Amino acid sequence: MRFKYFDIILGLFVAVLLISNIASTKILNFGPFTFDGGTILFPIIYIFGDILTEVYGYKAARRVIWTGFAGALLMSVVLIIVGKLPAAADWVNQEAYDAILGLTPRIVVASLIAYFAGEFSNSVTLAKMKVWTKGRHLWSRTIGSTIIGEGIDTVLFVLIAFVGVLPGSLVITIIVSNYIFKVGFEALATPFTYLFVNKLKKKEGIDAYDTDTKFNPFSFKS
Numbered sequence: 358m359r360f361k362y363f364d365i366i367l368g369l370f371v372a373v374l375l376i377s378n379i380a381s382t383k384i385l386n387f388g389p390f391t392f393d394g395g396t397i398l399f400p401i402i403y404i405f406g407d408i409l410t411e412v413y414g415y416k417a418a419r420r421v422i423w424t425g426f427a428g429a430l431l432m433s434v435v436l437i438i439v440g441k442l443p444a445a446a447d448w449v450n451q452e453a454y455d456a457i458l459g460l461t462p463r464i465v466v467a468s469l470i471a472y473f474a475g476e477f478s479n480s481v482t483l484a485k486m487k488v489w490t491k492g493r494h495l496w497s498r499t500i501g502s503t504i505i506g507e508g509i510d511t512v513l514f515v516l517i518a519f520v521g522v523l524p525g526s527l528v529i530t531i532i533v534s535n536y537i538f539k540v541g542f543e544a545l546a547t548p549f550t551y552l553f554v555n556k557l558k559k560k561e562g563i564d565a566y567d568t569d570t571k572f573n574p575f576s577f578k579s
Contacts, residue, residue: 360561363413367421370405373398374425375432378468382457390534391527400542403506404550406479407499412557414565415484415572422476423577429472433465467517475510477574479503484567492566495554496547503543511535 381395402425409418440459444451479502486498515532523531558564 360413360563362557362561363417366405366409367424370402370409370421371425371428373401373405374429374472377402378429378432379458381468382460384531390538391530392534392538393531396535396538400503400507400539400546402476403479403503403539403543404499404546406476406506407483407502407550408554408557410480410483410502411487411495411498411554412561412563412565415480415567415570417565418480418484419477419574420577422473422480422574425476426469426473430465430469433460433468436460437462437465464518467514470517471510471514473574474513475506478509479506481572482506484570484572488566488568492564495551499547499550500540500544503540507539507543508536511539 377395377399379395380398381393383394385392385394385396406418406422409421436458437460440455482505483498483502486501490497511532515528515535519528519531
């Protein structure tokens with residue numbers, strides 16, 4: 358069965374993921390919060406994940422998560438390779454490239470592990486909660502799945518990427534600030550998620566329930 362909007366959501370999902378990864382190279386202060394720049398956009402990834410699982414089901418969301426993973430891996434590898442290749446003699450921006458796009462293997466590993474664990478935790482939680490609630494109370498599963506998924510994602514990324522590099526107090530501050538911001542963003546976006554989900558279900562003619570789904574993230578069966 359072909360859907361009208363699935364490919365569009367997939368493309369936006371991957372685009373937001375890649376942009377967030379690049380933006381995360383800058384650490385920001387915003388009022389009482391300290392977080393990486395990618396945090397401004399990254400919560401949208403979890404909203405997309407919620408919409409995909411809620412409307413199309415876990416198996417469809419799994420394909421999108423893996424597509425995002427492949428795109429992020431490819432981008433990271435290409436940026437690292439380009440950074441290591443010899444620069445032209447009259448090109449003077451190598452240090453700037455290394456500072457912004459010269460991703461270290463540690464950051465790449467942290468990003469991929471955190472994304473993988475967080476996204477699949479989010480999708481599985483929402484899919485199971487939908488069955489438990491019999492499709493009622495969408496807000497409870499979008500926020501509940503985000504609390505779990507974003508928590509796992511944030512803790513894994515910050516610990517793997519920054520422990521031993523940044524002071525311990527700053528690491529904790531980044532974890533707490535990121536987590537509060539992301540979950541708060543999801544909660545505030547709930548009315549828009551409701552609107553988008555309801556319209557998408559009607560236009561696509563589907564409202565998937567994962568009643569007999571095997572939640573193996575390494576299966577590629579659709």
